[in-house]
Amino acid sequence: MAEQNDQLGAMRHSLAHIMAAAVQKLWPEAKFGVGPAVADGFYYDIDLGEAKLSEEDFGKIEAEMAKIIGDDQPFERQEKAVDEAIAWAKESGQPYKEELLNDLKRSGTTVAKDLDAAEMGTISGGDAAVDQVSFYKNGDFIDLCRGPHVESTGKVGAFKLLRVSGAYWRGNEKNPQMQRLYGAAFATDKELRQHLNMLEEAKKRDHRRLGQELDLFVFSDMVGSGLPLFTPRGTVLRDQLLGFSEELQRAGGFQKVAIPHITKQALYERSGHWDKFGEELFLVKSQETSDQFVLKPMNCPHHIQIYAARPRSYRELPIRYMESTVQYRDEKKGELNGLSRVRAISIDDAHVFCMLEQIEAEFTSIMNMIKDMYGVLDMKFRARLSFRDDSDAYLGDPADWEKAQVIIEDVAKKLGIDYFVETGEAAFYGPKIDIMVTDALGREWQCATQQLDFVQPERFGLAYVAADGSEQRPVMIHKALLGSFERFLAVYIEHTAGRFPVWLAPEQIRVITVNQEGPITAFAKKLADQARELGLRVEVDDSNESVGKKIRAAEIGKVPYTMVIGEKEIAGGEVVPRIRKDMAVQDEPAAVGVEQFLKTVAHEAKSRVHKTSLHG
């Protein structure tokens, strides 16, 4: 298996070389960055100077690649002394390669920042300076590269250029921007087709598309970008999900608080966010006073003011505040993305104020809430333990950090969480656990999070009185179970393809009349009233359409239960509910008394199950 992956990786990486060779033939002045294999193919970072690649060029690049592949040129490995290689890079006008070579010569690695050497697919990583580097040559094209490659250009499988985008050299905004040319590549045509097909299928469950089809949220140019408006149906999801989060938290000892959405600038100057968030803050001008106000980009400083309002005893700790509220960040335009990245962010936010020796219990309790929540939602997640690195970008006592990181990893281990450690991902104020979930296109998003904070208690001079009468500094934990409700919903819509379980479904039951005759519509409406009395969300469709068409509308709307009401139902007092396929446990639903049916659905909603209990 691993061998197969290596082989596929070599193919993809070889295709990157072939693509670069093709681009160089078409644009001889092209300068090249790195060209690794990636999850579904390969890319190469290319700088054409004034000229720019666009999708219109794909045809001729692919044609040129086909020629190279047709020639079946062997990939020849060569070793060069590093100084010789640097001279080569200079001579052939490849400044990016020259920079990589200089790094190699100096430190033996091209790894800048957090890029993984293997992922870069370029040259060997190591910790000592090197003096020999490897090159691969196919036809006239020669490239600094550690390999491995397939034997020859004829052995690369099937590929297709997909897109071109910008990418800063070495991932740094201050560096020049290159163009990243992406292609998909697989061993066989069939696999490539399957992959492209899968991407098409993923589009069908795209949350933006389903959000519109299922009438969950809208955007308005007049309101502004990144500012979603939730419809009645979308608001049901919002209330249910945030309600569930609050229910879990309340059980964990959290108390609800409420704060205004603006504050004087001074609050964030004290917290440090004024400097850190700077341009992301929405400013609000008072016309009555000279105060500068700010729309809150987070809630912790407000919650801190509630804690700080009076002296606190160690007996009160932990103090746990929760609040589902909206915060606002003025994101740069290009960073917005459907509901995944918005400017008005609803968060099931909470803050714990506690003693250092209480953080293990708190982290465990919160981690269990996360497990419960994602368990009920039937979603898999990976936990990223985001720890500090050796840099001095972090505030607080390193000894406290060390202690906390050990505790955090311990909690993850004890609870059997699927986790990985990432150093350098910590917040400047403390280590954290981020819960990562995957969308329809396989992109990972951070949802739930719990973060330790040594810094804000310090900045705001928070204190509690210890048993010995001394004044001590509490630590803070920031936590969110859903994280951004908007982002969560985006992932969740794609996860379920819009087929929400009964407890979340905006409409749980659709009642369809067989015609528009008085007794039948009257019965349908009475039934709907009965359902509403049980707290169910139900709609009656007594429109002048065929039963088939009305059934179809309910199917497309992904309503969990549909029932058709005609004379039979009135006479027998029983219905044969149509059960949405993903919930059914057997093919043929059975007749059930009306009362029994409604009670069962109400119970399913209350217990948040995914499968129906209606059968045989």
Added chain:
RNA sequence: GCCACCUUAGCUCAGUUGGCUAGAGCAUCGGUUUUGUAAACCGAGGGUCGUCGGUUCGAAUCCGACAGGUGGCUCCA
């Protein structure tokens, strides 16, 4: 913010090299029909072709700016 691309009716999309009153399906509304588990039939309304400006005898079509969006980069929940 940066790179590439996209924007025609509420939605999904046609609209040949610039050239008659800009089309279709679904949805909506009206009528006929009174319907039994994934689309009955007939008809009507609905678009200053994202906005503004330019080129041209003539622009949905060509150019520019702006707005909104998509995929990435950077940043981030």
